[in-house]
Amino acid sequence: MTIPDQGLPLSRRETWKTLLAHRTAITPLTLASLFADDPFRADHMNASGAGLFFDYSKNRITKGTLELLLALARECHLPDRIEQMFSGEKINPTENRAVLHVALRSSRDDVFRVDGTNVVPEVHAVLDRMFVFARKIRSGDWRGQTGLPIRNVINIGIGGSDLGPVMAYEALRHYSRRDMNFRFVSNIDPTDFHEATRDLDPAETLFIVSSKTFTTLETMTNAQTARKWLQNALGAGAVEKHFVAVSTNTDAVRAFGINPENMFGFWDWVGGRYSMDSAIGLSTLLAVGEEHFQSLLEGFREMDHHFRLTPLEKNLPVLHGLLCVWEGTFLGSATRGVFPYDQYLKRFPAYLQQLTMESNGKHTSLDGTRVDYETGPVFWGEPGTNGQHSFYQLIHQGTRIIPSDLIGFLHPLHPTGPHHDILIANLFAQSEALAFGRTEADLQKQGVPPALIPHRICEGNRPTNVLLAEQLTPHTLGTLIAFYEHSVFTQGILWNIDSFDQWGVELGKILAQKILPELTGDPEPPLEHDSSTNALIKRYREARLSGS
Numbered sequence: 001m002t003i004p005d006q007g008l009p010l011s012r013r014e015t016w017k018t019l020l021a022h023r024t025a026i027t028p029l030t031l032a033s034l035f036a037d038d039p040f041r042a043d044h045m046n047a048s049g050a051g052l053f054f055d056y057s058k059n060r061i062t063k064g065t066l067e068l069l070l071a072l073a074r075e076c077h078l079p080d081r082i083e084q085m086f087s088g089e090k091i092n093p094t095e096n097r098a099v100l101h102v103a104l105r106s107s108r109d110d111v112f113r114v115d116g117t118n119v120v121p122e123v124h125a126v127l128d129r130m131f132v133f134a135r136k137i138r139s140g141d142w143r144g145q146t147g148l149p150i151r152n153v154i155n156i157g158i159g160g161s162d163l164g165p166v167m168a169y170e171a172l173r174h175y176s177r178r179d180m181n182f183r184f185v186s187n188i189d190p191t192d193f194h195e196a197t198r199d200l201d202p203a204e205t206l207f208i209v210s211s212k213t214f215t216t217l218e219t220m221t222n223a224q225t226a227r228k229w230l231q232n233a234l235g236a237g238a239v240e241k242h243f244v245a246v247s248t249n250t251d252a253v254r255a256f257g258i259n260p261e262n263m264f265g266f267w268d269w270v271g272g273r274y275s276m277d278s279a280i281g282l283s284t285l286l287a288v289g290e291e292h293f294q295s296l297l298e299g300f301r302e303m304d305h306h307f308r309l310t311p312l313e314k315n316l317p318v319l320h321g322l323l324c325v326w327e328g329t330f331l332g333s334a335t336r337g338v339f340p341y342d343q344y345l346k347r348f349p350a351y352l353q354q355l356t357m358e359s360n361g362k363h364t365s366l367d368g369t370r371v372d373y374e375t376g377p378v379f380w381g382e383p384g385t386n387g388q389h390s391f392y393q394l395i396h397q398g399t400r401i402i403p404s405d406l407i408g409f410l411h412p413l414h415p416t417g418p419h420h421d422i423l424i425a426n427l428f429a430q431s432e433a434l435a436f437g438r439t440e441a442d443l444q445k446q447g448v449p450p451a452l453i454p455h456r457i458c459e460g461n462r463p464t465n466v467l468l469a470e471q472l473t474p475h476t477l478g479t480l481i482a483f484y485e486h487s488v489f490t491q492g493i494l495w496n497i498d499s500f501d502q503w504g505v506e507l508g509k510i511l512a513q514k515i516l517p518e519l520t521g522d523p524e525p526p527l528e529h530d531s532s533t534n535a536l537i538k539r540y541r542e543a544r545l546s547g548s
């Protein structure tokens with residue numbers, strides 16, 4: 001395991017200490033006072049690139065804050081670390097892996113090397129096979145066991161093998177085949193499988209079993225249930241025409257009974273949560289077709305180029321990442337809201353939860369010591385304007401500060417009366433209201449009864465980023481996802497953690513494997529957990545026995 005030498009631990013660096021002192025110095029400043037002191041603040045606190053406009057002026061920062069954060073980024077060798085990622089170095093030291101999702105969206109003449117081998121030809125070979133397959137399915141040339149074309153596609157996967165495909169399908173529904181059904185089964189709860197299949201004809205259904213490892217308990221159990229469902233209707237030989245796999249594990253795919261010719265591969269240098277533009281995106285491709293899928297990849301690529309080539313101070317993901325570090329680590333905000341003002345992006349916050357929290361929810365720095373600062377915040381969100389009518393109350397008047405990202409599009413996909421203008425007016429209004437609030441004086445002027453005034457005051461000083469793009473297209477979606485991927489990378493570099501492993505998810509899985517036979521074993525096996533876990537197991541066993 002090669003650990004990059006970071007020099008001094010982060011919290012002992014001079015710039016870190018200066019940032020702490022700076023935080024104390026600027027605490028009395030509010031967004032209202034910062035805007036009043038600098039009427040041109042919005043003009044210089046924004047950046048554009050890859051079709052995105054990023055207004056970060058409503059953050060609790062001064063020009064000096066940014067300069068210090070940029071200095072810290074340089075001290076953490078951010079530009080070199082970016083280059084290391086693009087050069088295929090093993091920057092995931094705890095798994096000894098390269099991190100090269102940027103190669104997934106390379107153009108044919110790009111070169112990305114892992115262990116000296118250019119992986120771009122392999123990436124395009126898989127893409128080409130995916131395109132051929134998608135043409136067959138979408139044209140109806142691919143026939144199921146009884147000779148019917150495929151009308152239903154069900155992706156079975158979980159985590160990174162589910163959230164990206166679901167999010168992208170929802171986001172790009174406008175561009176998708178409306179005469180086909182696309183569904184997603186992830187949960188081990190059998191309800192998920194039941195609801196996804198209850199009204200479908202197996203003869204017209206294709207399952208994509210998506211799993212990097214092809215060992216994940218939920219996915220393999222759901223895949224077995226799917227195979228049974230299919231074979232009960234169409235006979236044992238139906239798997240060939242109704243199952244394909246997306247995986248890195250050819251042996252396990254073959255053992256399951258899927259012909260490796262119907263398998264689309266990817267590589268260990270693609271993390272699960274960074275895989276939606278690999279073959280894991282097969283359901284996306286089937287839904288939107290080759291042209292739109294290519295345009296999605298181009299969007300990613302454009303942001304990759306921006307991230308790699310743009311100076312830090314104008315670099316969108318870098319700026320966003322630094323602001324996340326500032327808010328979370330220095331100002332103590334434990335969560336970040338992400339509110340897309342677009343209904344098609346309703347699963348985007350859930351997607352970002354895995355991307356951000358599985359990447360940067362770490363308490364150990366690269367040198368193996370426990371960090372003495374806060375790392376990744378909780379990411380959460382819902383589309384606007386819906387959230388405004390539920391939890392925004394807390395963001396406006398709660399005792400905690402929740403920095404948020406508000407995402408909007410200048411042109412609607414469905415121009416309908418005043419809807420889009422109202423939508424965007426709300427986005428801008430929220431950003432303004434959160435920053436500047438409503439003062440006692442405002443309320444007095446409005447003649448609000450004195451007793452009500454304290455209840456109606458909005459203190460403001462709630463930070464937001466506003467991200468605007470032209471329109472929600474496959475291309476824009478690609479840039480937006482890559483924007484967050486690279487922001488996560490930037491944050492991980494500053495925190496000096498491995499953003500690409502996920503050891504924390506392991507323990508629960510191991511314990512579940514231990515508990516499973518204890519729920520069903522006859523006679524009851526000795527229970528050697530804590531008293532709470534033992535009692536819960538006993539309660540379940542009793543219910544199970546009395547129910548049978």
Ligand SMILES: O=P(O)(O)OC[C@H]1O[C@H](O)[C@H](O)[C@@H](O)[C@@H]1O
Nearest residue numbers: 159160161211212213216272505
């Ligand atoms: O694609 P798979 O190997 O089935 O893994 C699916 C998911 O499961 C794991 O628990 C990891 O936490 C995720 O990062 C991963 O995306």
